[in-house]
Amino acid sequence: xxxxxxxxxxxxxxxxxxxxxxxxxxxxxxxxxxxxxxxxxxxxxxxxxxxxxxxxxxxxxxxxxxxxxxxxxxxxxxxxxxxxxxxxxxxxxxxxxxxxxxxxxxxxxxxxxxxxxxxxxxxxxxxxxxxxxxxxxxxxxxxxxxxxxxxxxxxxxxxxxxxxxxxxxxxxxxxxxxxxxxxxxxxxxxxxxxxxxxxxxxxxxxxxxxxxxxxxxxxxxxxxxxxxxxxxxxxxxxxxxxxxxxxxxxxxxxxxxxxxxxxxxxxxxxxxxxxxxxxxxxxxxxxxxxxxxxxxxxxxxxxxxxxxxxxxxxxxxxxxxxxxxxxxxxxxxxxxxxxxxxxxxxxxxxx
Amino acid sequence: xxxxxxxxxxxxxxxxxxxxxxxxxxxxxxxxxxxxxxxxxxxxxxxxxxxxxxxxxxxxxxxxxxxxxxxxxxxxxxxxxxxxxxxxxxxxxxxxxxxxxxxxxxxxxxxxxxxxxxxxxxxxxxxxxxxxxxxxxxxxxxxxxxxxxxxxxxxxxxxxxxxxxxxxxxxxxxxxxxxxxxxxxxxxxxxxxxxxxxxxxxxxxxxxxxxxxxxxxxxxxxxxxxxxxxxxxxxxxxxxxxxxxxxxxxxxxxxxxxxxxxxxxxxxxxxxxxxxxxxxxxxxxxxxxxxxxxxxxxxxxxxxxxxxxxxxxxxxxxxxxxxxxxxxxxxxxxxxxxxxxxxxxxxxxxx
Numbered sequence: 001x002x003x004x005x006x007x008x009x010x011x012x013x014x015x016x017x018x019x020x021x022x023x024x025x026x027x028x029x030x031x032x033x034x035x036x037x038x039x040x041x042x043x044x045x046x047x048x049x050x051x052x053x054x055x056x057x058x059x060x061x062x063x064x065x066x067x068x069x070x071x072x073x074x075x076x077x078x079x080x081x082x083x084x085x086x087x088x089x090x091x092x093x094x095x096x097x098x099x100x101x102x103x104x105x106x107x108x109x110x111x112x113x114x115x116x117x118x119x120x121x122x123x124x125x126x127x128x129x130x131x132x133x134x135x136x137x138x139x140x141x142x143x144x145x146x147x148x149x150x151x152x153x154x155x156x157x158x159x160x161x162x163x164x165x166x167x168x169x170x171x172x173x174x175x176x177x178x179x180x181x182x183x184x185x186x187x188x189x190x191x192x193x194x195x196x197x198x199x200x201x202x203x204x205x206x207x208x209x210x211x212x213x214x215x216x217x218x219x220x221x222x223x224x225x226x227x228x229x230x231x232x233x234x235x236x237x238x239x240x241x242x243x244x245x246x247x248x249x250x251x252x253x254x255x256x257x258x259x260x261x262x263x264x265x266x267x268x269x270x271x272x273x274x275x276x277x278x279x280x281x282x283x284x285x286x287x288x289x290x291x292x293x294x295x296x297x298x299x300x301x302x303x304x305x306x307x308x309x310x311x312x313x314x315x316x317x318x319x320x321x322x323x324x325x326x327x328x329x330x331x332x333x334x335x336x337x338x339x340x341x342x343x344x345x346x347x348x349x350x351x
Numbered sequence: 352x353x354x355x356x357x358x359x360x361x362x363x364x365x366x367x368x369x370x371x372x373x374x375x376x377x378x379x380x381x382x383x384x385x386x387x388x389x390x391x392x393x394x395x396x397x398x399x400x401x402x403x404x405x406x407x408x409x410x411x412x413x414x415x416x417x418x419x420x421x422x423x424x425x426x427x428x429x430x431x432x433x434x435x436x437x438x439x440x441x442x443x444x445x446x447x448x449x450x451x452x453x454x455x456x457x458x459x460x461x462x463x464x465x466x467x468x469x470x471x472x473x474x475x476x477x478x479x480x481x482x483x484x485x486x487x488x489x490x491x492x493x494x495x496x497x498x499x500x501x502x503x504x505x506x507x508x509x510x511x512x513x514x515x516x517x518x519x520x521x522x523x524x525x526x527x528x529x530x531x532x533x534x535x536x537x538x539x540x541x542x543x544x545x546x547x548x549x550x551x552x553x554x555x556x557x558x559x560x561x562x563x564x565x566x567x568x569x570x571x572x573x574x575x576x577x578x579x580x581x582x583x584x585x586x587x588x589x590x591x592x593x594x595x596x597x598x599x600x601x602x603x604x605x606x607x608x609x610x611x612x613x614x615x616x617x618x619x620x621x622x623x624x625x626x627x628x629x630x631x632x633x634x635x636x637x638x639x640x641x642x643x644x645x646x647x648x649x650x651x652x653x654x655x656x657x658x659x660x661x662x663x664x665x666x667x668x669x670x671x672x673x674x675x676x677x678x679x680x681x682x683x684x685x686x687x688x689x690x691x692x693x694x695x696x697x698x699x700x701x702x
Contacts, residue, residue, distance in 0.1 A: 137605045154542055157550050191505055191593035199508050199590055223597030227605040239550055240591055242542035246574030247595065251602050254488045254578040 002034045004059075005324040008090040008099035009316075011041035012068030013106030015309045018045050021105065024316035026055035035324055038063055038099055040090040065089045068106070071309075075109025079117065087111055091118035094302050101303040101323035103294070105311045111304060112155050112297055119300040122170075122332055124339035128299035129167045130155040130238070130306070131174060132245050135252075136229020141181030148229050149175050149184075152238040153245045155297065159237035161204035162342060164188065165212070168205075169338040170298040170331075171233040172215050177329030178322060183216045184232035189240060190220040201237075214338050294319035296326065303327050353385045355410075356675040359441040359450040360667075362392035363419030364457025366660045369396050372456065375667035377406035386675055389414055389450055391441040416440045419457070422660075426460025430468065438462055442469035445653050452654040452674035454645070456662045462655065463506050463648055470651040473521075473683055475690030479650035480518045481506040481589070481657070482525060483596050486603075487580020492532030499580050500526050500535075503589040504596045506648065510588035512555035513693060515539065516563070519556075520689040521649040521682075522584040523566050528680030529673060534567045535583035540591060541571040552588075565689050645670035647677065654678050 011021035018041055025037040036059045039046050043064035050062070067082040069075075079088060087106055091114045093099045102119075104111050112128055121128075131151035139146050151171045156163060168186045175184040188206055190198035195206050197220060209217040218231045226234060226244060236244065294307040294315070303326035307319040362372035369392055376388040387410045390397050394415035401413070418433040420426075430439060438457055442465045444450045453470075455462050463479055472479075482502035490497050502522045507514060519537045526535040539557055541549035546557050548571060560568040569582045577585060577595060587595065645666070648655040654677035658670040 137608060157542065189594060191508065191590055191597075223594040223599075224601035224604070226598050227601040236594075239542055240594060243540060243574040243587075243591060243595065244598065246542075247577050247598060248574075250575035250578040253575070255606075257488060 002328075004034050004036050005101065005327050006036040006038060006099040007320045007323055008038050008040055008063075008093040008102050009320065010068075010086045010090040010102065010104035010106055010111075011039050011046055012065075012086040013070060013104075013110075013309075014307075014311060015071075015105075016312065018042070019049050020311060020313045021316050022046055022049040023053065023313035024320065025060060026050065026053040027313065028317050028320055029056035029059035030054065032321075033059075035059065035320065036099075037061075037320065038090075038093060040093065041065060041068060041086045063089060063093065069110045071107065073107070073110070075107055075113060078107075078110055079113055085110070085114070087114040088118060091115055091304075095119055100327040101305065103305045103307060103316070103319045103323050105307040105309055105316060105319075108154070108295075108306050111306050115297055115300050115304045119302055119304070121299055122301055122335050122339070124336065124342065125166050125170070125299045127156040127159065127163045127166070128297055129170060130295055130297050131171060132241075132295045134226060134234075134245065134248050137227060138229035140229065140232045141175070141179040141184070143179055145179050146229075148226075148231065149233045150226070150241055150245060151233070151235060151298065153241040153295070154238045157237060157239040157242075159201065161201045161208060164201060164205035164235055164237065165208045165342060166299075166335075166339055168209055168217070168233070168235045169212075169215060170335050171235060173329075173331035173334040173338075174296055174298060174326065175233050176334070177326050177331045179232075181232060185216045185218045186233040186235065187218040187221040187225070187231040189223075189226075189234050189236040189244070191222065193220045193222060195219065205235075208342065212338065212341055214334075214341075294322060296322075301332055353679075355385050355387050356452065356678050357387040357389060357450040358671045358674055359389050359391055359414075359444040359453050360671065361419075361437045361441040361453065361455035361457055361462075362390050362397055363416075363437040364421060364455070364461075364660075365658075365662065366422075366456075367663065369393070370400050371662060371664045372667050373397055373400040374404065374664035375671065376411055377401065377404040378664065379668050379671055380407040380410035381405065383672075384410075386410065386671065387450075388412075388671065389441075389444060391416060391444065392419060392437045393417070414440060414444065420461045422458065424458070424461070426458055426464060429458075429461055430464055436461070436465070438465040439469060442466055442655075446470055451678040452656065454656045454658060454667070454670045454674050456658040456660055456667060456670075459505065459646075459657050462657050466648055466651050466655045470653055470655070472650055473652055473686050473690070475687065475693065476517050476521070476650045478507040478510065478514045478517070479648055480514075480521060481646055481648050482522060483592075483646045485577060485585075485596065485599050488578060489580035491580065491583045492526070492530040492535070494530055496530050497580075499577075499582065500584045501577070501592055501596060502584070502586060502649065504592040504646070505589045508588060508590040508593075510552065512552045512559060515552060515556035515586055515588065516559045516693060517650075517686075517690055519560055519568070519584070519586045520563075520566060521686050522586060524680075524682035524685040524689075525647055525649060525677065526584050527685070528677050528682045530583075532583060536567045536569045537584040537586065538569040538572040538576070538582040540574075540577075540585050540587040540595070542573065544571045544573060546570065556586075559693065563689065563692055565685075565692075645673060647673075652683055 129152035133147040480503035
């Protein structure tokens with residue numbers, strides 16, 4: 001039997017309250033004998049929710065925390081104000097070796113800062129990256145996933161050339177671990193495909209990646225290539241990545257609105273849409289990429305998966321499965337080995 | 352009668368050859384008595400094309416240039432190698448006061464550099480910006496335009512806080528001149544709506560814009576707001592703007608592909624699409640924003656309009672009309688007055 005993986009599941013601070021996380025965990029204990037879950041949060045809320053459900057008590061435990069991050073808290077100061085917040089305690093459980101991965105549907109900013117404070121970074125990685133999947137026309141990997149990985153989407157707004165290179169390495173290792181793609185094609189997002197295009201840090205990252213072994217570097221891609229899905233992993237600084245990710249969300253919304261508007265207005269359109277419904281559902285499934293399991297916060301020696309704040313139980317369960325998969329993979333070693341090829345600080349200063 | 356405006360029309364270097372520009376000019380001389388056109392380019396090519404057409408010779412003249420920029424030329428070096436290139440001569444004609452605006456469907460990079468070399472910058476403006484329109488769900492201005500203005504989209508990759516503020520001022524003045532919107536709402540593109548969100552230069556630009564009179568500053572917008580069209584003018588550095596613009600182009604392509612694919616596959620879908628066709632045309636018209644007249648290169652005392660390389664005669668004619676409108680407006684004075692409110696270099700150093 002496979003060695004079971006224990007997930008520290010932060011149950012607090014999501015849009016729908018702790019119920020979804022508790023339901024996800026209860027169901028996982030009945031469905032998966034290779035997973036254990038530690039529910040982290042307010043026992044007064046979690047206990048009664050758990051009492052209503054059937055679950056395997058051998059695979060589930062509960063860790064009470066008296067504090068948690070609320071949506072209105074400021075991510076930069078909340079961890080000082082609430083030193084026993086559930087996301088910090090979830091990271092501590094992993095740091096202490098009692099669990100192997102953190103999953104949360106709470107504040108992204110607080111999760112990134114908590115992981116930075118309480119978990120060890122992979123040697124050679126200086127800045128964390130938040131990754132997300134974006135829907136694409138082309139499919140990716142052996143499972144023909146209709147989405148690509150984009151990172152960073154907001155953890156590191158200003159990324160140096162070296163940061164961009166480590167993001168490429170981490171994105172490649174994560175895509176390999178999760179989608180089973182042995183050699184994901186990785187590219188830098190720029191304003192042109194030529195090696196000299198882009199700001200200085202992108203040009204320098206291009207040079208470093210061209211010389212790196214063990215990564216399938218495809219050069220630069222442009223904005224066009226994101227919806228097309230030309231490559232499996234797209235690398236950008238957190239500012240650019242965040243704007244791009246939210247833009248995709250906006251495009252999805254606008255298409256849904258236009259379709260709804262057409263539906264309301266005209267009988268013939270309504271009939272047309274009914275006939276087209278299976279096609280539209282297919283497009284919407286691609287757009288609804290959040291059901292594919294959460295955004296990894298990369299750079300730490302243990303996986304941290306951020307599920308969307310709006311996640312329902314199935315999405316949180318999915319995030320737990322992804323976290324277990326990442327924990328079982330050798331992605332940390334792969335990243336460490338690749339990063340070791342990069343010039344050291346002294347070499348960079350002399351270059 | 353309105354004072355006529357003369358356009359220096361660079362006819363060389365576009366995808367479809369000089370025919371489209373010559374046709375556009377010939378037609379304009381018959382339709383518009385307030386426009387004059389100087390065709391700039393190789394007389395051996397332009398002459399025979401003109402001979403085939405009917406036009407008003409009182410409103411059209413021809414300026415021969417022995418050189419022009421080819422698509423394969425490197426924009427950074429071509430102007431040194433070809434000092435008599437048509438785009439340079441078109442700018443010279445305007446600098447000499449013989450025409451009031453430049454229109455080109457040739458290389459964007461060469462047009463930006465030629466304008467920087469040969470035309471005067473608006474006092475206080477340090478860096479040029481290339482603007483483009485993006486299709487939006489909400490409409491804008493009194494003409495209910497289904498698109499917003501985005502700048503910079505590639506002229507200035509790294510923009511300082513002050514550059515971003517001048518881009519906001521220029522975008523506002525241009526939108527007012529072209530769309531007849533007396534107070535366009537202008538926003539900075541960032542990774543959150545709060546004033547403290549984004550890299551240092553965006554945060555500082557937010558502060559400067561909040562204090563500026565004569566501009567309708569709406570704060571920060573996120574990626575989501577671009578397809579929605581929350582504001583009339585969106586400001587970003589050239590790197591971010593370029594990625595965003597090309598992404599919109601890519602999304603349009605992918606939607607067209609998905610529709611074509613659905614069309615080919617299934618009889619019921621085909622029927623559905625036929626019934627929906629008027630709605631789909633409407634969406635495609637919004638997507639096909641290039642028909643709305645070209646991208647202005649802003650920052651110079653005379654308008655420079657870059658039409659898309661794929662432009663046919665109607666699009667080039669449209670770009671000429673837009674150039675004339677910009678030339679007649681008081682946008683240069685408006686920009687000058689707004690920029691004068693900004694701190695001078697000395698004040699910035701002391702701040």
